[in-house]
Amino acid sequence: MFPGALNSDYSHTLEFVSNVQSIPTYQVMDTDGKVLDPAHDPCVTKDEARTIYKNMLVLNAMDQVLYEAQRQGRISFYMTSFGEEALIGSAAALHPKDMVFGQYREAGVLLQRGFTLAQFMNQCYSNELDLGKGRQMPIHYGTKELCFQTISSPLATQIPQAAGAAYAMRREGNKQCTICYFGEGAASEGDFHAGLNMAATLGCPVIYYCRNNGYAISTPSIEQYRGDGIASRGIGYGIDTIRVDGNDIWAIYAATKAAREIAVEQNKPVLIEAMTYRVSHHSTSDDSSAYRSKKEVEDWNKRDNPISRMRAWLENKGWWARGEDAEVSKTAKAEVLAAFAAAEKLKKPAIRHLFEDVYDEIPQSLMKEKAEIEELVKKYPDYYQVNEFARQ
Numbered sequence: 001m002f003p004g005a006l007n008s009d010y011s012h013t014l015e016f017v018s019n020v021q022s023i024p025t026y027q028v029m030d031t032d033g034k035v036l037d038p039a040h041d042p043c044v045t046k047d048e049a050r051t052i053y054k055n056m057l058v059l060n061a062m063d064q065v066l067y068e069a070q071r072q073g074r075i076s077f078y079m080t081s082f083g084e085e086a087l088i089g090s091a092a093a094l095h096p097k098d099m100v101f102g103q104y105r106e107a108g109v110l111l112q113r114g115f116t117l118a119q120f121m122n123q124c125y126s127n128e129l130d131l132g133k134g135r136q137m138p139i140h141y142g143t144k145e146l147c148f149q150t151i152s153s154p155l156a157t158q159i160p161q162a163a164g165a166a167y168a169m170r171r172e173g174n175k176q177c178t179i180c181y182f183g184e185g186a187a188s189e190g191d192f193h194a195g196l197n198m199a200a201t202l203g204c205p206v207i208y209y210c211r212n213n214g215y216a217i218s219t220p221s222i223e224q225y226r227g228d229g230i231a232s233r234g235i236g237y238g239i240d241t242i243r244v245d246g247n248d249i250w251a252i253y254a255a256t257k258a259a260r261e262i263a264v265e266q267n268k269p270v271l272i273e274a275m276t277y278r279v280s281h282h283s284t285s286d287d288s289s290a291y292r293s294k295k296e297v298e299d300w301n302k303r304d305n306p307i308s309r310m311r312a313w314l315e316n317k318g319w320w321a322r323g324e325d326a327e328v329s330k331t332a333k334a335e336v337l338a339a340f341a342a343a344e345k346l347k348k349p350a351i352r353h354l355f356e357d358v359y360d361e362i363p364q365s366l367m368k369e370k371a372e373i374e375e376l377v378k379k380y381p382d383y384y385q386v387n388e389f390a391r392q
Helices: 046-071 085-092 107-113 117-125 158-172 190-202 231-236 249-266 294-303 306-317 324-345 351-355 364-379
Strands: 099-101 178-183 206-212 240-245 270-275
Touching: 046 085, 046 107, 046 117, 046 306, 046 324, 085 107, 085 249, 085 270, 085 306, 099 158, 117 324, 158 178, 158 190, 158 206, 190 206, 190 231, 206 249, 231 240, 231 270, 240 249, 249 270, 249 306, 351 364
Parallel strands: 099 178, 178 206, 206 270, 240 270
Antiparallel strands: none
């Protein structure tokens, strides 16, 4: 056989291949929270399941508060996860030291890993306690402690980065992997193809998690591609691939857990395509009613809501009482508002942070600029509103 296609047999029929059998969508429970095959019932404890569900409710409460805060002009930007809360299931299946490369709708992953509400608020306010020192726009979270790489705005740059980090992990032999989240719109970027091909040919222990929520901002998936979703591309690159019900938290959990085992034991990439629906606007800069009907959104939210499915599963197990949602949601909202109020009162980061964390030793050119800015601020304190910044 030819070196470029070792598994291809000869054919004597002139035929162009235009399609293959569609990849099925793996599902553990139906929309009523009933497990379809007992063999696939998740082996989690009551406390683990309740923690996951509570994090879904906290995420929902935080999204509501911060979305309204942006509308009031109190923060500059925000993105919610309405309709995609089941993503938390992927975080529950990972090892704490596995490195996460997010896109921008992975706040639930951070919640599951232990990122506090205060840390979320501090970042969105870019205040003096923001881990990023005020250098990023809201929702661009990052934390070394929780192995979560700082999110960057340019689309899909994290995909080849995740392959490179995973390759380093393979060389270290520490049985860890990276997981890289992105939307189906990002799969149209060149970085997607370069990253997946690099991961496949180098044997990188990376899990690629595609959130296919039907829309890349305003572009529906039917206008983005003609193939069988994003999963078929993984197969094209020789990557073990699965498509899952992205509103079924236990399908996501099981797929991610199995994908991690493949990645760390066999040193190879895995692609998960999670089929879901973005109930929210793309961001606070978007009005989705311009390209889809409100009825479509409402129907999806009623028909297949990840939070409702998880609650039904818990109730079927006898692990959640009817009416408990209201109490937990009320508490979560109060905690979010308390963290929000505290973050809003803090000052902006010290001006000196403009010059830190790039060079080991600040070069003379920057030292000169720093001295000039300090002089200007000292000369015109009211103009530069120095009282709003933390002291040097």
